[in-house]
Amino acid sequence: MATVDTVHYDFATIETKWQQKWLQENTFKVSEDPSKKKYYLLEMFPYPSGRIHMGHVRNYTIGDVVARFKRMQGYNVLHPMGWDAFGLPAENAAIKNATHPAKWTYENIDYMRGQLQQMGLSYDWDRELATCNEDYYRWEQLFFIELYEKGLIYPKVTIVNWCETCNTVLAREQVIDGCCWRCDQGVIPREMNGWFFKITDYAEELLAECDNLKGWPDKVLTMQRNWIGKSVGAQVDFAIEGRDDVLSIFTTRPDTIHGATFMSIAPEHALVAQLTQGTEHEAAVVDFVKRTTIAKQRQKAGEELDKEGVFTGAYAINPYTGDRLPIYTANFVLMEYGTGAVMAVPAHDQRDFEFARKYNIPIKVVIQPEGEGLDSADMEQAYEGLGSLVHSADFSGMASNEAKKAITAKAEEEGFGKQQVTYRLRDWGVSRQRYWGTPIPMIHCPKCGVQPVAKEDLPVTLPRDVTIDPSGKSPLHTLESYYKTSCPTCGNEARRETDTMDTFVEYSWYFARYTCPDYTDGPLKKEAVDYWLPVDQYIGGVEHAILHLLYSRFFTKILRDLGYLNINEPFANLLTQGMVIKDGFKMSKSKGNVVDPAGLIADYGADTVRLFSLFAAPPEKDLEWSDKGVDGAYRFLKRIYRFITRNMELLQKTPPLPTKLSKSGQALHRKTHQTIAKVSQDINDKFHFNTAISAIMELNNTLSSLTSGDKTAPPEDGAIKEAVDTILQLLAPMVPHFTEELWQRIGHQEELTMTPWPSFDTDAAREDEITLVVQINGKVRIRLQVATGIDEETIKEMAMADERVQKFIEGKAIRKIIVVKNKLISIVI
Numbered sequence: 001m002a003t004v005d006t007v008h009y010d011f012a013t014i015e016t017k018w019q020q021k022w023l024q025e026n027t028f029k030v031s032e033d034p035s036k037k038k039y040y041l042l043e044m045f046p047y048p049s050g051r052i053h054m055g056h057v058r059n060y061t062i063g064d065v066v067a068r069f070k071r072m073q074g075y076n077v078l079h080p081m082g083w084d085a086f087g088l089p090a091e092n093a094a095i096k097n098a099t100h101p102a103k104w105t106y107e108n109i110d111y112m113r114g115q116l117q118q119m120g121l122s123y124d125w126d127r128e129l130a131t132c133n134e135d136y137y138r139w140e141q142l143f144f145i146e147l148y149e150k151g152l153i154y155p156k157v158t159i160v161n162w163c164e165t166c167n168t169v170l171a172r173e174q175v176i177d178g179c180c181w182r183c184d185q186g187v188i189p190r191e192m193n194g195w196f197f198k199i200t201d202y203a204e205e206l207l208a209e210c211d212n213l214k215g216w217p218d219k220v221l222t223m224q225r226n227w228i229g230k231s232v233g234a235q236v237d238f239a240i241e242g243r244d245d246v247l248s249i250f251t252t253r254p255d256t257i258h259g260a261t262f263m264s265i266a267p268e269h270a271l272v273a274q275l276t277q278g279t280e281h282e283a284a285v286v287d288f289v290k291r292t293t294i295a296k297q298r299q300k301a302g303e304e305l306d307k308e309g310v311f312t313g314a315y316a317i318n319p320y321t322g323d324r325l326p327i328y329t330a331n332f333v334l335m336e337y338g339t340g341a342v343m344a345v346p347a348h349d350q351r352d353f354e355f356a357r358k359y360n361i362p363i364k365v366v367i368q369p370e371g372e373g374l375d376s377a378d379m380e381q382a383y384e385g386l387g388s389l390v391h392s393a394d395f396s397g398m399a400s401n402e403a404k405k406a407i408t409a410k411a412e413e414e415g416f417g418k419q420q421v422t423y424r425l426r427d428w429g430v431s432r433q434r435y436w437g438t439p440i441p442m443i444h445c446p447k448c449g450v451q452p453v454a455k456e457d458l459p460v461t462l463p464r465d466v467t468i469d470p471s472g473k474s475p476l477h478t479l480e481s482y483y484k485t486s487c488p489t490c491g492n493e494a495r496r497e498t499d500t501m502d503t504f505v506e507y508s509w510y511f512a513r514y515t516c517p518d519y520t521d522g523p524l525k526k527e528a529v530d531y532w533l534p535v536d537q538y539i540g541g542v543e544h545a546i547l548h549l550l551y552s553r554f555f556t557k558i559l560r561d562l563g564y565l566n567i568n569e570p571f572a573n574l575l576t577q578g579m580v581i582k583d584g585f586k587m588s589k590s591k592g593n594v595v596d597p598a599g600l601i602a603d604y605g606a607d608t609v610r611l612f613s614l615f616a617a618p619p620e621k622d623l624e625w626s627d628k629g630v631d632g633a634y635r636f637l638k639r640i641y642r643f644i645t646r647n648m649e650l651l652q653k654t655p656p657l658p659t660k661l662s663k664s665g666q667a668l669h670r671k672t673h674q675t676i677a678k679v680s681q682d683i684n685d686k687f688h689f690n691t692a693i694s695a696i697m698e699l700n701n702t703l704s705s706l707t708s709g710d711k712t713a714p715p716e717d718g719a720i721k722e723a724v725d726t727i728l729q730l731l732a733p734m735v736p737h738f739t740e741e742l743w744q745r746i747g748h749q750e751e752l753t754m755t756p757w758p759s760f761d762t763d764a765a766r767e768d769e770i771t772l773v774v775q776i777n778g779k780v781r782i783r784l785q786v787a788t789g790i791d792e793e794t795i796k797e798m799a800m801a802d803e804r805v806q807k808f809i810e811g812k813a814i815r816k817i818i819v820v821k822n823k824l825i826s827i828v829i
Contacts, residue, residue, distance in 0.1 A: 007638075007641065007642045007645045007646065009637065009638050009641045009642075011604070011605030011606075011607065011608070011737070011738070012602075012605065014605075014737050014738065014741045015118070015120065015605055015606050015607065015737040017737075017741070018120065018736070018737045018740050018741065019117055019118065019120060019737070022120075022122070023117065023125070026125075026126065027122070027751075027753060028077075028079065028122045028123060028124050028125075029124050029126055030076055030077065030078055030124055032527060032528060032531040032532070033076050034531070036074070036075070036076040037074070037075055037076065038075065038076045038077075038078065038531060038532060038536075039067075039070040039075035039076065039077045039078070039536050039537075040077075040078045040532050040533070040534070040535045040536045040537075041063055041066050041067040041070065041077060041078070041079045041535075041536065041537050041539075042063070042079075042080065042511055042514070042535045042537070042538050042539070042571075043059050043060055043062075043063040043538075043539045043540060044059070044538070044539070044540030044541070044544065044548070045081065045082045045083060045084050045510065046083065046084065046112065047083070047084045047085070047087065047089060047090075048083045048084075048085055048090070048105055048108035048109045048112055048130075049089060049093075049108065049112075050093075050108040050111065050112070051111070051112070051115070051596075051598070052112055052115045052116065052119075052597055053580075053587065053594065053597065054580040054587055054594075054595055054597055054613070054625070055541075055579065055580050055587070056597075057119065057597045057609060057610075057613055058577060058580055058613045058619075058623060059539060059540065059541075059577055060116065060119065060121055061119070061121075061609075061610045061613050061614060062539055062575070062577055062613075062614070062619050062687070062689070063079070063121075063537075063539045064079070064119075064120075064121045064122055064610075064733070064736075065614065065683070065689060065733040065734055066537055066539075066683070066687065066733075067079040067122050067733075068122055068732065068733035068736060068753065069683050069684070069733045069757065071122070071753065072729075072732065072733070072753075072755065072756060072757040073756075073757050074756065078124065078127075078514070078515070078532055079122055079123055079124060080123060080124055080127040080128070080514040080517075081116065081121070081123040081125070081127075081128055082127075082128050082129040082130060082131075082510060082514065083105075083109050083112075083128075083129070083130040083131065083132075084131055084503065084506065084507055084510075085105050085109065085130040085131045085132035085133075086131050086132050086137075086436055086437045086438060086500075086503045086506055087436060087437065087503040088166050088168070088182050088434060088436070088503075089182070090104055090105045090108075090436055091434055091435060091436040091468065091472065092166075092472070094436075094468060095468055095470055095472065100464070100468070101435070101436040101468065102132070102464055105130075105132060105436075106130075109130060113125075113128075115597070115598065118601055118606055119597075119601075119606050119609075119610065120606050120607070120610070120736050120737050122736070122753075126517075127514050127517045128517070129510065129513060129514065129517045131438075131503070131506035131507075131510065132436075132462075134459050134461055135520075136506070136510075136513065137438040137439075137459060137506065138458050138459030139513070139522070139523030139524075140438055140501070140505060140506060140509070140523075141438065141439070141440075141441040141453070141458050141459055141460060142455060142458055142523060143509075143523065143558075143559070143562070144440065144441055144442075144452075144501075145441055145452040145453065145455060145458075146562055147197070147558060147562070148442070148452055149452070150561075150562075151198070152197065152198045152201065152558060153195060153196065153197055153198070154195070154196055154198065155193060155194065155195050155196070155442075155450060156193070156194070156196060157191060157192070157193045158191070158192070158194065158429070159189050159190070159191055159268055159293075160189070160190055160191070160192050160194060160429060161174070161175045161187045161188075161189070162187065162188050162189065162190035162192075163180040163182070163183065163185060163187055164185070164188065165180065165183045165185040165472075166180055166182055166183055166185075166434070166472060167433060167434065167471065167472035167473055167474075168432045168433045168434045168472075169190075169192060169194060169429060169431060169432060169433060170187060174547065175187050188294065189293045189294070192431075193431075194429050194430075194431035194499070195429070195430050195431045195440060195442075195499070196427040196428060196429050196430065197427060197428040197430055197554070198427055199425065199426075199427055199428045199551075199554050200423060200425055200426065200427050202554055202557050202558070203228055203230070203423040203425045204230075204421075204423075205557060205568075206224070206228055206425075206550070206553055206554060206557075207225060207228045207230055207423075209553070209568060209569055210224055210225055212568075212569070213569065213574075215572055215573030215574060216571075216573070216574040217542075217574060217575075217576055217620070219542065219545070219576075220542065220545045220549065220574060220576060223545045223546055224545065224546065224549070224550055226424075227424065227425065227546050227550065228423055228424065228425045229337075229423055229424025229425060230421065230422075230423055230424075231250075231252050231338075231421070231422050231423070231424075232252065232419075232420075232421050233250055233251050233252035233253070233254065233419075233420060233422070234250070234251055234254040234404075234407070234408040234411060234417055234418070234419055234420060235248060235249070235250050235339070235417055235418055235419075235420040236248070236249055236251065236254070236257065236319065236343070236411050236416060236417035237319070237416045237417060238263065238316035238317060238318060238319060238325070238343070239316065239317045239319070240271075240275075240314060240315070240316055240317075240327075241314065241315040241316065241317060241324065242314075243314075245271075246416075247263060247265070247271065247316050247327065247341050248339045248341065249263070249338070249339055249341045249342055249343050250337075250338030250339050250342075250420060250422050251338075251342065251343060253345070253348065253349075253404070254403075254404050254407040254408050254411075255366075255367065255386075255389060255392075255395075255398075255400045255401075255403040255404045255407060256345040256347075256348045256349075256366055256367060257318070257320055257343060257345070257407060258318075258320055258321055258364075258366045258389075258391060258392040258393065258395070259345040259346075259347050259348060259364045259365065259366035259367070259391070259392075260318055260321075260323070260325055260343040260344060260345050261323075261325065261344065261345070261346060261356065261361055261362045261363065261364055262325050262326045262327070262328055262344045262346075262352075262356070262361050263316045263325050263326070263327045263328065263341065263342070263343060263344060264309065264327075264328050264329070264330040264332070264333045264341070264342050264344050264352075264355070265312075265327060265328070265329050265330070265333060265340060265341040265342075266329070266330075266333040266334060266335035266340040266341070267288065267289040267292045267293055267329050267330075267331065267333075267335075268289075268293065268335040268340065269329070269333075269335060269340045269341060271341075272285060272289060272312065272329050275312045275313070275314040275327065276312050276313060276314075279313050280313065281310070281311065281312055281313040284310050285310050285312060285329060288308070288309075288310040288329065289329065292305075292308070292331040295331065304332075305331050305332065307330070307331070307332055307351060307354045307355045307358060308330070308331045309328040309329060309330035309331065309355060309359065310328065310329055311326055311327075311328055312327045312328065312329060314326075314327045315327060318343075319411070319414070319416045319417075320393065320407070320410075321393070325343075325344075326361070328344075328355075328359075330355060332351050332355070336424065336426050337422070337424055338422050344356070344361075345364075345366070346361065346362075346363045346364075346382065347363050347364055347365045347366065347367070347374070347376055347379065347382060347383065348365075348366070348367055348382055348383055348384055349382055349384060350381060350382045350384065352382065353379070353381060353382035362376075363376040363379065364376060364391065365379075365383075365390065365391065366389060366390055366391050366392050367383060367385075367386070367387040367388070367389060367390070367400060368387050368388050368389075368390050369383060369385055369386075369387040370387060370388070386399070386400035386401065387399075387400055388400075389403050395407060428502075428551065428554075429502075430501050430502040430504075430505055431499040431500075431501075431502075432499060432500050432501065432502055432503075433473075433474055433477075433499055434472065434474050434500060435462075435466065435468060435474040435475055435476055435500065436462075436500070437462075437500030437501055437502075437503060438462070438500055438501040438505065438506065439459075439460040439461070439462055439476075439496075439497070439500055439501075440460075440497040440499050440500060440501055441453040441458060441459075441460045441497075442496075442497040443485060443487060443488060443494045443495070443496055443497065444494060444495045444496075444497065445487035445489065445490065445492065445494040446492070446494070447487065447490050447492055448487050448489045448490050448494075451487055451488055451489050451494070452488070453488060454488045457488075460496070462500075463476075463479065463481070463482050466479060474498065474499075474500070476498040476500070477498045482496060482498070483495050483496045483498050484496070504547060504548060504551050505551075505555075507548055507551070507552070508548070508551040508552045508554070508555035509552070509555045509556075509559065511533075511535050511538075511552070511570055511571075512524055512529055512533060512556075512559065512564075512565065512570075514532075515528040515529050515531075515532040515533065516528040516529070522564075523564060524559075524564045524565070529564070529565055529566075530566055533565065533566075533567050533570070534567050534569060534570055534571060534572050535570060535571045535572065536572050536573060537571075537572070537573045537574075537575065538570075538571035538573065538574050538575070539574075539575045539576075539577060540575075540576065540577070541576060541577065541579075542576035545576070549571075549574070552570050552571070553569060553570060555570075556568070556569060556570040575619060575620065575687060576620065577619045577620060578617065578619070578620055578621045578622035578623060579622050579623070580613075580622070580623045580625060581622045581623065581624050581625060582594075582595065582624075582625035583625075587625070593625075595625060597609060600630065604630060604633075604634045605634075605737075605738075606737065607637060607734075607735035607736070607737050607738045608630065608633050608634040608637060608735075609630070610734060610735060611633040611636070611637065611693065611734055611735055612626075612629050612630045612632075612633040614689040614690065614693060614734055615629070615633060615689070615690050615693045615694075616629050616690070617690060618686075618687075618688050618689075618690055618691075619687050619688075619689065620687075636697060636700075637735065637738055639700065639704070640700060640727060640731075640738075640742075641738070641742065643700075643703070643704065643724075644724060644742050644745070644746065647707075647720070647724075648745065648746065650717055650720065650721070651720075651721055651724055651746040651747070652746055652747045653717070653721075654721065654747055655716075655717040655718045655721055656718050657669070657716070657718035657719060657721075657722055658716050658718055658719075661715070661716060661719060662713055662715065662716060663713070664706045664713055664714060664715045665715040665716040665718075665719040667702070667706060667715070668702060668703060668706050668715040668719045668720070668722075668723050669715075669719050669722065669723075669764055670764060670765060670766075670767065671698070671699055671702045671723075672699060672719075672722055672723045672726050672764075673760040673761050673762075673764040673765035674760075674765045675695050675696060675698070675699040675726065675730065676726060676730065676758050676759070676760035676765075677760040677765055678691075678692070678695040679692040679695050679696060679730045680757070680760070682695070683733070689734065692730070693734065696727060696730050696731060699723065699726070699727060700727055702723075703720065703723045703724070703727070707720060724746065725746075725758075726758055728742055728743050728752065729752065729755065729757065729758045730758070732752045732753070732755075736752075736753070739752055740752050740753065743755075766788055767788050770785075770786060770788055770822055771783050771784070771785055772784045772786055772795065772799075772822075772823065772824055772825055773823065773824040773825070774799050774802075774805060774824070774825045774827070775824060775825070775826045775827065776805070776808045776809065776827045776829060777827075777828060777829060778826070781804065781805065781808055782802065782804045782805060784798065784799060784802065784825070786798065792819045792821075795819055795825060796817050796819065796825070799817070799825045799827065800817075800827075805827070808829075809827065809829055812829040813829065814827065814828070814829055815828040815829065816828050
């Protein structure tokens with residue numbers, strides 16, 4: 001074999017060469033091809049912040065491995081990239097750097113595109129899109145108008161979550177622990193007019209379809225189900241003493257209604273002000289409402305406020321008992337759940353129990369658990385279980401479930417209630433008061449009211465010739481050339497809507513536009529979306545489990561109902577990758593633990609960075625950063641590079657694999673096919689790239705061991721060539737520049753990217769011999785080498801005849817011998 005004293009792995013030259021070749025030749029460009037099975041692989045696209053970070057590297061490397069693997073398996077792979085380009089961060093960064101958001105955004109896109117190309121990611125760059133481009137958001141404006149015409153978008157005045165730092169409204173999903181999801185500052189309530197998507201019209205379908213998302217993590221589905229929050233119960237109207245109106249409540253426990261001793265309504269409920277206006281209770285109630293609203297906005301996830309409330313001075317009448325029930329406004333009642341009012345049954349609801357004890361309100365037991373006799377005077381906590389009804393008039397003696405139906409039926413018969421399904425999910429507020437976003441295509445006419453922009457006048461273009469106020473206030477509100485317009489119905493002077501859309505709207509349908517980014521006759525080309533959708537594999541962070549993923553599912557359904565799509569769900573399979581951790585914390589500038597990918601690529605090469613990010617942990621787990629791990633990945637690639645370079649003459653001869661192999665040749669041939677099987681399964685079934693890489697390392701170790709200089713009978717050249725080819729093929733999706741270069745050097749003409757994934761030979765992978773553990777009375781005594789496929793009786797005979805076994809069983813009675821196939825023999829004496 002030829003040897004070379006010095007071997008230099010020049011990763012910079014190799015990687016630049018292949019990146020340029022792929023770009024120049026448009027290697028990864030695809031189109032619809034009905035003759036081939038498609039595979040649409042998509043990672044959540046990035047916000048163009050200016051630099052990629054290790055989270056990006058990990059996310060996009062995972063996706064690229066799958067895309068390249070599927071391509072080698074013969075799939076027609078769509079793997080696009082684009083930019084989530086509108087939003088507050090760009091606007092805030094532009095203010096900080098005294099520039100325009102557009103300039104800031106497009107410069108960052110150019111820079112980050114170059115960084116992604118340095119990673120060797122196999123994107124079809126002809127499909128690149130940016131959501132801030134008019135040719136993208138014009139179609140979003142069309143959707144808005146069409147949904148408005150169908151009654152799925154509407155304006156209303158409501159109490160919104162307002163971030164004073166960002167100067168904009170936040171959707172309920174964007175308030176985390178009482179703080180803005182962007183800037184982490186406390187959120188306050190504010191009454192404003194805004195536009196809403198009727199996502200609640202799709203609540204039941206969104207919930208039911210969760211059962212069909214078999215390729216999604218259970219954790220994400222649980223989060224979505226909980227956010228939608230379906231409850232089945234009864235809606236009951238309680239008359240308000242001295243008034244013509246009623247207090248409507250929703251309860252999932254109508255069987256407890258005879259035990260109601262007071263009523264609770266949310267501080268935001270419209271009746272709070274109506275019941276107290278001009279009364280002696282007004283001042284106390286107004287103060288309580290103000291304090292509670294602020295406290296709720298700042299409440300952290302999982303945190304419970306101390307139960308508090310104020311008596312409004314009003315009473316409701318229980319329609320079943322005729323009892324007068326005092327009406328309190330209480331801080332534990334949620335306006336967004338049910339009707340924002342609840343009947344309070346302190347004996348059978350813990351929150352009500354604590355409140356009643358605090359304010360000396362009576363407690364009445366109406367459910368008795370089986371075999372017990374509850375007494376309200378002795379209760380230390382509420383009994384919330386089912387049981388038999390007591391003190392419940394005609395319903396006494398009924399079991400809870402039977403009583404629920406009977407009590408609801410009476411409400412329906414007498415016209416003061418009905419069975420009802422309610423959801424925690426609320427309509428999606430999409431109005432934002434900032435500049436850098438998609439203009440809402442609506443016009444306010446003094447004569448005709450709200451009118452949509454004429455479709456032929458789309459897009460409503462976001463003006464670029466503006467000065468951004470350092471406070472973040474949108475210039476659109478005061479820019480006459482923008483807001484002054486004419487009514488599309490009557491032609492009179494009118495005012496254009498100056499709010500922009502929540503950037504999650506752009507994020508909710510981009511996956512569909514990737515299928516036809518250059519299509520100009522409409523938002524989506526039927527042939528393209530029908531061929532490519534749904535996305536076969538979606539990859540991104542679990543932090544998007546509710547916001548983006550729920551909105552994308554909703555948008556898919558409304559686009560289906562508008563006639564643009566023929567699918568119910570956007571993403572067939574979902575992988576939520578873990579975070580990159582360093583020094584025990586997620587990498588962040590504030591922690592001072594950021595590792596710059598650009599520096600790593602300069603020092604080690606993109607392939608080493610890719611390999612480390614794949615090998616350090618399974619994709620769904622957090623990756624703990626390790627400098628030693630990066631160095632280890634680099635050394636592994638150098639070992640392969642050195643072996644191939646030193647044996648180039650042998651490998652370029654392309655010797656055939658002999659029909660009969662030596663013992664070492666058989667061992668290498670066997671290990672090669674075992675590795676193909678292992679790697680194929682790990683990538684295809686589980687995305688466990690770390691164990692796949694480990695298997696390739698084992699094959700490389702076997703190759704090195706069997707061909708080391710002190711071996712008298714090394715494997716045949718054909719077996720060595722087969723092993724080297726296989727190592728390069730299996731590593732190709734993970735370290736593409738490295739493998740393409742070496743593949744070419746050893747004489748292959750076709751690019752490795754276009755080479756089929758290797759198939760394994762089951763017979764070749766099968767071991768000639770296996771090792772069986774021999775236990776005697778549960779203790780391992782020896783290990784026995786036997787031929788593969790040997791029958792059970794022969795195994796027993798061999799074990800009993802072994803001298804080492806004889807020492808332990810001599811003179812003892814054999815009770816039984818158990819053989820576990822291919823694993824062990826257990827002898828009981």
